[in-house]
Amino acid sequence: MSNYFFNIFYNKIITQFFLIFFLTLPVQAIEKTEVNRLVQVLNLKDLFQELQNEGVTAGIEMLKEEGQQSQEWVSKLNEIYSSDSMQEFFRNELLKLNIFEDVENAVDFYETTFGKKLIKNELTTRKVLKSELGKAEAKKIFNQLKYFKPNRLKVYQKIIEENHYIEDNVSSSMNSNLAFYQGYSLSLPSDKQRLLEAEIISKIWANEIETRKRMTEWVMSFTSYNYKDLTNNELNNLLDFSKSLPSKRLNNTINYILDKAFEDQSYRLGQAFATLSEQGGA
Secondary structure, three states, X not given: OOOOOOOOOOOOOOOOHHHHHHHHHHHHHHHHHHHHHHHHHOOHHHHHHHHHHHHHHHHHHHHHHOOOOOHHHHHHHHHHOOHHHHHHHHHHHHHHHOOHHHHHHHHHHHOOHHHHHHHHHHHHHHHHOOOHHHHHHHHHHHHHHHHXXXXXXXXXXXXXXXXXXXXXXXXXXXXXHHHHHXXXXXXXXXXXXXXXXXXXXXXXXXXXHHHHHHHHHHHHHHHHHHOXXXXXXXXXXXXXXXXXXXXXXXXXXXXXXXXXXXXXXXHHHHHHHHHHHHOOOO
16 A cells, blocks of 8 residues: 655643633633634635645545545545634644743734735645646756755755754654554454554654655755745745744644644544445445
C-alpha cells in the first residue's frame, strides 16, 4: 500500500461560588469572541474547505490506484474531511486551550494589511501547487533564487527554520501515516490483523528520509512561490515576526490542533479503507 500522507492553551481556577456564577458566562462570551476573531483573521473557513478538497481528491486517487470507483467512498471522504467538522473541532480546541492573551500580538499582526496579504498568499499558493503547472512554476522560481538571489533565499530559509515548517510537517506526516495504518489494521478481522504497531512504526520510520526529502522540496517550493511578490522589507518584517514569542505560540497552537485533527482523519480513513477492502471494494 502506498504512503498517501507525505505530506502546520491553559486552565483557570475560580474558587468563590459567586464569581463562578456571575463571571463564567461573560468569560465564555469573551473567549468565543476571540475564537471568532482568530478564525476570521486566519481565514480558516476557506483553508478548511481547501483541506477538504485536497483530502477528498487524495482519497479518490487512492481508490483509483486500487482500480476501483465508488460514490459511497466519495461520500465517506467528504464526511471524514468535512470542513464544518474541522472548524467545529478547531473552535472547541481553542476554547479548551485558552491562549488568547499569549497570542494577541500575533493576531494583531495578521489583522494588518501585510498580515492579511500573507494569509491570502498562503491559500492561493496552496491551490496553485496542486497543479503540475503550478509546481513547475514554483520550482522555476526556486531555481532562480538559488542561482541569482541567494541572499533572498537565505531569508526564506531563516523564516522556515524559525517556524519549524519542515520539522513540523515531517512529524505531522509521519503521525498521520501511523494513525492511518492503525485505523486500517485494527479495523480488519482479527485473523487479518497481521501488522503489529511496532511493525507499523518501523515501516513509517523506514520512509523517514524519503518523507523528509519530499517535504523539504514541497516547503521550498511553497515558500518560493508564496513570498515571490514580497519586498525585501516585507520579508525581513516577516522574519522578525516569526522570531517573536506570540508568533511561535500561535504557530505551535495551530500545529497542535491541526495535528490532532489530521491524525483523527487519517485513522478514520484507515478504518474506512479496511471496511471497503473487506467488502471487496478495494
